[in-house]
Amino acid sequence: MGCRPDELTFTPSGTHAVHSGIFGTLAARRRAGRRLVHSAVEHSSVLHAAEVHEAAGGTLTEVAVDRTGRVAAGDVAAALGTDTALVCLQSANHEVGTEQPVEEVAALCREAGVPLLVDAAQSLPWGPAPGAWSVLAASAHKWGGPPGVGLLAVRKGTRFSPQGPLDERESGRSPGFGNLPAVVAAAASLRALRAAAETGPDEAARLRGLVERIRARVPELVPDVEVVGDPVRRLPHLVTFSCLYVDGETLLQELDRSGFSVSSGSSCTSSTLTPSHVLRAMGVLSEGNVRVSLPYGTGEADVERFLEVLPEAVRSVRERFGVPVREAPARGEEAAETEEEPAGVVVDSLGKRCPIPVIELAKAIGGVPVGGTVTVLSDDEAARQDIPAWCAMRDQEYVGEQPAERGAAYVVRRRG
Amino acid sequence: MGCRPDELTFTPSGTHAVHSGIFGTLAARRRAGRRLVHSAVEHSSVLHAAEVHEAAGGTLTEVAVDRTGRVAAGDVAAALGTDTALVCLQSANHEVGTEQPVEEVAALCREAGVPLLVDAAQSLPWGPAPGAWSVLAASAHKWGGPPGVGLLAVRKGTRFSPQGPLDERESGRSPGFGNLPAVVAAAASLRALRAAAETGPDEAARLRGLVERIRARVPELVPDVEVVGDPVRRLPHLVTFSCLYVDGETLLQELDRSGFSVSSGSSCTSSTLTPSHVLRAMGVLSEGNVRVSLPYGTGEADVERFLEVLPEAVRSVRERFGVPVREAPARGEEAAETEEEPAGVVVDSLGKRCPIPVIELAKAIGGVPVGGTVTVLSDDEAARQDIPAWCAMRDQEYVGEQPAERGAAYVVRRRG
Structure with a gap:
C-alpha cells in the first residue's frame, strides 16, 4: 500500500473509502476553506461526494483534461486558491487508463499546504501510488481480491475528522461489523500479486504489450474507430475505443455472445442516458464505446481471437442500422x-x-x-x-x- | 425477511442499514418534525445516528426500560408528539436478549402516522419481525451468513429520501461496489436455517431449553450472581448474568482458557471505561458481566461443561481480589x-x-x-x-x- 499499518483503515468498498476520505479531510480543513478541487475525469464516487459537498454550501473547482484524459499539473496548481481545502486526483483513469501526474501534483499541493487525496483504485494492483499524497483510497476487488474491502490510508500528520455516525471500529473511521475474512483474502491476494511480480515474468509489461497490439490493430481492422486515452502514460491492462455508427449495447451483446465481456461508457448502455462523463470531458466519440480490461494472466490467443471477432461484430451492428460503408459520393x-x-x-x-x-x-x-x-x-x-x-x-x-x-x-x- | 424483493436493499453491514434507514426516513419526514424516539437499550448504531441527528439540530426522546430491559408500549405512545419523525425500536436486545413489544408499538405508530424502524438484527435468524413496521434493518452474520451483508427494507408507501453520496446501485440506497458472493451466501444460509426449522426439530425451542438451564443453574452454582433480562420474552439463544466482585476481563480470560468464548458488557472489558449502556438503562449490576450466546447446534454437553467450569473461574478471580466469601460478621x-x-x-x-x-x-x-x-x-x-x-x-x-x-x-x- 505504501503506508504504515496505523495509517490504514478498511472500509466496505473503494467508494466508501473515497467518501470517508473526502468528508474527513474537508471537515478537518473547514477553517482553511471549503473549496474542493478535482479533475473532470474522477470516479463517480468522487463526483457524488463533491455534489453533496456543494449542496452543503461548499464550492467546487473542476480541472479540465486534454483529449487523452490527462490534467496538466499547472492547471491544478492554478486552482490552489487560498480557500482550497482538498484536491482529489485519481492515479489513473478507470475508463480510459490514462495516468495522472500524481507525483507532480502532490509536490505542488505540499508546497501550497493543501492535502491531496489520491484515488489509487486503478493503479494499486501494479504498485504503490507515487508522491507525497495525504489520503489514499483503493479497492481490493480491483487487484483480484474479494468485494467488500475498501482501503483508506490517512498519512500521519494529515488533519482528519471522520464524519457521520461512527463507532470504535477501524480507528473510528469506518463503522460497522468488520469483514475480517475478506480483509485477509484481500491482503493475501495483493501479497501474491506482488510476489509474482518480483519473482516471475513482468505481467504488467506483458499486458502492456497486448494492449499495444489492440491499440494498433483495432483501427486497422475496423473502419471509423477512435482509440482513446494516453498511448503511453496509461494502465498496463486497459484499452478503450469508440466505433462510429454503432449502438454500444448491441455491440456488447455481440461480443458477449462470442465470449468476451467488455464494458462501455456509451449512453446506450447506461441507465442514465448520458454518455460517460470521462469521454465527455475528453471530448472524444462516445458512441459504440468499448472498454477492454485484460485480467491478470490473459493469454495472447484470447487477444487474437478478440481481434478476429471484433470486426464482424461491428460490421453486423452497422449493417442492422443500414450504415452505408464509406459512402462518400464522387x-x-x-x-x-x-x-x-x-x-x-x-x-x-x-x-x-x-x-x-x-x-x-x-x-x-x-x-x-x-x-x-x-x-x-x-x-x-x-x-x-x-x-x-x-x-x-x-x-x-x-x-x-x-x-x-x-x-x-x-x-x-x-x-x- | 418478511418483505417484498423490491423493498429490500443490501448494505455493507447491519450498522450501515440502521444508519441509512434512520437518515433516509428522518430526511423524508423533515416537514413532519425532527424528533427521533428510541429506546434506551438500542444498539449503538442507533445511538450513534441519534447523536449525529441531535448535533444537526434534531431532537431526541429516549424511552426508558424496566429492570428486564423492556419498554412499555404506552411509554412509546406517550413520546409520539406532533413533531415525531421516526421511532426506532429493536426487536430484541443484543446484550440481554429481552424482546420488545414491536407489534404493539407498530400498531401505535401506525395509528399516529409515525414510521417505525425495527432493528431486527437479533431476531431475524428466528423468523420475520412481527407487526406493521415501516423500515427494517438486519445483518446476515447474525444468522451465520458472512460478514459484509446488511439488509435494509423500506415498506412500499414509506416516505424515504436516501442521504449522503449515492450511486445507481441498490436502488440508490446503498453506494459502492456490491458484494454479490456474500449476498448469495447470506441468502443461502438463511434459506438453510428456515428449511431446517420447518422440517427438522425445533432448534429455537432446544436452545431455549439450554438457556433456561443456564438461567436456573448459574445462581445455584455461583454465589452473588444476578441473571438479567426478561426470563420469558427473550431470544432463544442468549443469556446474560453479572457476578459481584469480579473483573469481567479476567473472567473472560479464565473462560477463554477453558474453551468458552463469551462477551461482556462490563466496563473492565471495554475500551471506553463505561459499562454497557444497556445494563445501565436497566439498572442492573454491570461488574463481572458475562453474555453467553449459544450458536446454532450447541450441544447439551457443552452447556454442562460450561456450568462445570464457571464456578471455579469466578471463585479464582474473586480469590485474586481477596474477596471474603459472605463475610457477614456476627x-x-x-x-x-x-x-x-x-x-x-x-x-x-x-x-x-x-x-x-x-x-x-x-x-x-x-x-x-x-x-x-x-x-x-x-x-x-x-x-x-x-x-x-x-x-x-x-x-x-x-x-x-x-x-x-x-x-x-x-x-x-x-x-x-
Missing part, C-alpha cells in the same frame, strides 16, 4: 448536380437515440453540396458530444449548436 | 463492640477500577454498626451503577451519591 459531380438551398438540409432525429443521429448525419452529408450544411435536430444527450467528434474524425466542419424547440440543433458544414 | 456483637462515629467510614477507591470499589465497600460494611454508613469515593464510572446494584442484591440501603473533589462519594447505610 464529390464534384454531386455538388454540381444537387440544387440544395445554401441553407442545407435539416435532419429530424428527435426521439432517436445514439447512434442514430450520427448515422443520419453521415447519410445526409453526401446529399448537400460542399459548403452546404446539415442541421441535425436531436434530443439525445450523446449527440452533443458525438456530432463534433464525428466531424473531427471525418474532417467536416462543426459549425455549432443552436437552441431548438425540443433538444438542440447541431449544424455541420460539408468540407469535401 | 451482627449484634460487632455493632456493640465498634465505636465508629455515626458518620461511618470513608473508603478511598479513587483511581481503582471495577470491581475494586464494590469489593472495598463489601469489606468495609462489616466494620460499621447497623445504621452506620460506608462512603465510597470513586472515579470509576461503573461504581455509579454497581454500588446501588450491590445494595439491592445485599439488602443494604443505598443513601445516594454526593459530589466530591474527584469522582463522586457513594453513601451506603448498613441495614443488618
Whole structure:
C-alpha cells in the first residue's frame, strides 16, 4: 500500500473509502476553506461526494483534461486558491487508463499546504501510488481480491475528522461489523500479486504489450474507430475505443455472445442516458464505446481471437442500422448536380437515440453540396458530444449548436 | 425477511442499514418534525445516528426500560408528539436478549402516522419481525451468513429520501461496489436455517431449553450472581448474568482458557471505561458481566461443561481480589463492640477500577454498626451503577451519591 499499518483503515468498498476520505479531510480543513478541487475525469464516487459537498454550501473547482484524459499539473496548481481545502486526483483513469501526474501534483499541493487525496483504485494492483499524497483510497476487488474491502490510508500528520455516525471500529473511521475474512483474502491476494511480480515474468509489461497490439490493430481492422486515452502514460491492462455508427449495447451483446465481456461508457448502455462523463470531458466519440480490461494472466490467443471477432461484430451492428460503408459520393459531380438551398438540409432525429443521429448525419452529408450544411435536430444527450467528434474524425466542419424547440440543433458544414 | 424483493436493499453491514434507514426516513419526514424516539437499550448504531441527528439540530426522546430491559408500549405512545419523525425500536436486545413489544408499538405508530424502524438484527435468524413496521434493518452474520451483508427494507408507501453520496446501485440506497458472493451466501444460509426449522426439530425451542438451564443453574452454582433480562420474552439463544466482585476481563480470560468464548458488557472489558449502556438503562449490576450466546447446534454437553467450569473461574478471580466469601460478621456483637462515629467510614477507591470499589465497600460494611454508613469515593464510572446494584442484591440501603473533589462519594447505610 505504501503506508504504515496505523495509517490504514478498511472500509466496505473503494467508494466508501473515497467518501470517508473526502468528508474527513474537508471537515478537518473547514477553517482553511471549503473549496474542493478535482479533475473532470474522477470516479463517480468522487463526483457524488463533491455534489453533496456543494449542496452543503461548499464550492467546487473542476480541472479540465486534454483529449487523452490527462490534467496538466499547472492547471491544478492554478486552482490552489487560498480557500482550497482538498484536491482529489485519481492515479489513473478507470475508463480510459490514462495516468495522472500524481507525483507532480502532490509536490505542488505540499508546497501550497493543501492535502491531496489520491484515488489509487486503478493503479494499486501494479504498485504503490507515487508522491507525497495525504489520503489514499483503493479497492481490493480491483487487484483480484474479494468485494467488500475498501482501503483508506490517512498519512500521519494529515488533519482528519471522520464524519457521520461512527463507532470504535477501524480507528473510528469506518463503522460497522468488520469483514475480517475478506480483509485477509484481500491482503493475501495483493501479497501474491506482488510476489509474482518480483519473482516471475513482468505481467504488467506483458499486458502492456497486448494492449499495444489492440491499440494498433483495432483501427486497422475496423473502419471509423477512435482509440482513446494516453498511448503511453496509461494502465498496463486497459484499452478503450469508440466505433462510429454503432449502438454500444448491441455491440456488447455481440461480443458477449462470442465470449468476451467488455464494458462501455456509451449512453446506450447506461441507465442514465448520458454518455460517460470521462469521454465527455475528453471530448472524444462516445458512441459504440468499448472498454477492454485484460485480467491478470490473459493469454495472447484470447487477444487474437478478440481481434478476429471484433470486426464482424461491428460490421453486423452497422449493417442492422443500414450504415452505408464509406459512402462518400464522387464529390464534384454531386455538388454540381444537387440544387440544395445554401441553407442545407435539416435532419429530424428527435426521439432517436445514439447512434442514430450520427448515422443520419453521415447519410445526409453526401446529399448537400460542399459548403452546404446539415442541421441535425436531436434530443439525445450523446449527440452533443458525438456530432463534433464525428466531424473531427471525418474532417467536416462543426459549425455549432443552436437552441431548438425540443433538444438542440447541431449544424455541420460539408468540407469535401 | 418478511418483505417484498423490491423493498429490500443490501448494505455493507447491519450498522450501515440502521444508519441509512434512520437518515433516509428522518430526511423524508423533515416537514413532519425532527424528533427521533428510541429506546434506551438500542444498539449503538442507533445511538450513534441519534447523536449525529441531535448535533444537526434534531431532537431526541429516549424511552426508558424496566429492570428486564423492556419498554412499555404506552411509554412509546406517550413520546409520539406532533413533531415525531421516526421511532426506532429493536426487536430484541443484543446484550440481554429481552424482546420488545414491536407489534404493539407498530400498531401505535401506525395509528399516529409515525414510521417505525425495527432493528431486527437479533431476531431475524428466528423468523420475520412481527407487526406493521415501516423500515427494517438486519445483518446476515447474525444468522451465520458472512460478514459484509446488511439488509435494509423500506415498506412500499414509506416516505424515504436516501442521504449522503449515492450511486445507481441498490436502488440508490446503498453506494459502492456490491458484494454479490456474500449476498448469495447470506441468502443461502438463511434459506438453510428456515428449511431446517420447518422440517427438522425445533432448534429455537432446544436452545431455549439450554438457556433456561443456564438461567436456573448459574445462581445455584455461583454465589452473588444476578441473571438479567426478561426470563420469558427473550431470544432463544442468549443469556446474560453479572457476578459481584469480579473483573469481567479476567473472567473472560479464565473462560477463554477453558474453551468458552463469551462477551461482556462490563466496563473492565471495554475500551471506553463505561459499562454497557444497556445494563445501565436497566439498572442492573454491570461488574463481572458475562453474555453467553449459544450458536446454532450447541450441544447439551457443552452447556454442562460450561456450568462445570464457571464456578471455579469466578471463585479464582474473586480469590485474586481477596474477596471474603459472605463475610457477614456476627451482627449484634460487632455493632456493640465498634465505636465508629455515626458518620461511618470513608473508603478511598479513587483511581481503582471495577470491581475494586464494590469489593472495598463489601469489606468495609462489616466494620460499621447497623445504621452506620460506608462512603465510597470513586472515579470509576461503573461504581455509579454497581454500588446501588450491590445494595439491592445485599439488602443494604443505598443513601445516594454526593459530589466530591474527584469522582463522586457513594453513601451506603448498613441495614443488618
